[in-house]
Amino acid sequence: MKILGDVFEHDRIRIAGNFIYPGYVVMCGARNAMIDCGLNILGPRYLASLRSLLGSAENLSHLFLTHSHYDHLGAACYLRRKISSLRIGGHEKIESLLVKESVRRRMADLSEIQRAFFPDVESDDVSFEPLALDLKLFGGEQISLGDLHCDVYAAAGHTADSLAYFFPEIGALFAGESIGVPEGKDASGVQVEFLSSYDDYVKTIEQLAALEPKIVCMAHAWIFTDDDARRFFEDSLRATVTYRKMIETALDETNGDVDKAVELIARREYDEKGTIFQERNAYLMNLAAQVRLIAGKKG
Numbered sequence: 041m042k043i044l045g046d047v048f049e050h051d052r053i054r055i056a057g058n059f060i061y062p063g064y065v066v067m068c069g070a071r072n073a074m075i076d077c078g079l080n081i082l083g084p085r086y087l088a089s090l091r092s093l094l095g096s097a098e099n100l101s102h103l104f105l106t107h108s109h110y111d112h113l114g115a116a117c118y119l120r121r122k123i124s125s126l127r128i129g130g131h132e133k134i135e136s137l138l139v140k141e142s143v144r145r146r147m148a149d150l151s152e153i154q155r156a157f158f159p160d161v162e163s164d165d166v167s168f169e170p171l172a173l174d175l176k177l178f179g180g181e182q183i184s185l186g187d188l189h190c191d192v193y194a195a196a197g198h199t200a201d202s203l204a205y206f207f208p209e210i211g212a213l214f215a216g217e218s219i220g221v222p223e224g225k226d227a228s229g230v231q232v233e234f235l236s237s238y239d240d241y242v243k244t245i246e247q248l249a250a251l252e253p254k255i256v257c258m259a260h261a262w263i264f265t266d267d268d269a270r271r272f273f274e275d276s277l278r279a280t281v282t283y284r285k286m287i288e289t290a291l292d293e294t295n296g297d298v299d300k301a302v303e304l305i306a307r308r309e310y311d312e313k314g315t316i317f318q319e320r321n322a323y324l325m326n327l328a329a330q331v332r333l334i335a336g337k338k339g
């Protein structure tokens with residue numbers, strides 16, 4: 041099944057904050073975990089959800105980050121300030137990125153663009169700051185959490201610091217954007233998300249598909265289960281190859297000019313089709329990275 045996050049029900053998995061920017065809470069008995077924490081401006085909303093789901097936010101023992109993008113780790117600094125016992129795990133590159141003031145400012149600016157969509161979120165200090173990770177993860181770790189455990193997988197390709205979290209006892213995979221993102225109103229398409237490496241991205245999809253997860257909690261909005269979970273990996277691989285060909289065609293049409301190829305693709309795919317719900321500036325930034333990667337591989 042393909043289930044929208046706002047109607048998804050599972051006795052072990054809950055959604056904190058907002059289903060478009062989900063903080064997936066895995067109920068593990070004594071030590072509960074959350075995967076990702078969306079936009080910084082939604083910080084108070086994640087906190088309110090945690091209090092209502094867990095009785096006290098202090099009952100969240102771990103926050104795992106899938107990668108270093110503003111819409112996945114946004115509220116990590118806020119939650120660190122609010123939950124004294126919280127242990128935060130993620131790729132070590134996240135630490136070195138958040139040390140940079142320019143990166144923190146860019147993340148805050150990108151989040152601020154979304155504020156109009158969330159007018160009722162309580163205001164609080166949601167600023168970014170350097171973030172010390174309690175668990176520096178690389179993939180290969182096994183983390184015991186109450187009556188479940190979490191296997192960590194390196195999942196490079198979307199970003200070099202992407203990680204995936206798999207809970208084998210419940211067959212649930214949280215892979216952020218490392219496997220692509222469902223696209224369109226009925227999630228029939230796949231938004232292709234390689235930004236740091238095309239080859240790593242393909243390898244990551246293949247490796248995570250081999251886990252045969254029963255539940256794939258997508259980076260945004262959707263949860264796929266059973267056959268739809270299995271098919272998503274196949275669709276994502278196919279879409280990735282098609283997407284690469286589309287970029288190569290645009291580069292051919294613009295004589296290899298990366299900026300013009302980006303403009304051409306944005307007009308056709310974003311403006312004319314209208315099926316991509318990502319904020320336009322973020323879309324353009326990602327597209328430019330993808331076109332640069334493929335341009336570098338050509339010839």
Ligand SMILES: [Fe+2]
Nearest residue numbers: 107109198217
């Ligand atoms: Fe991302």
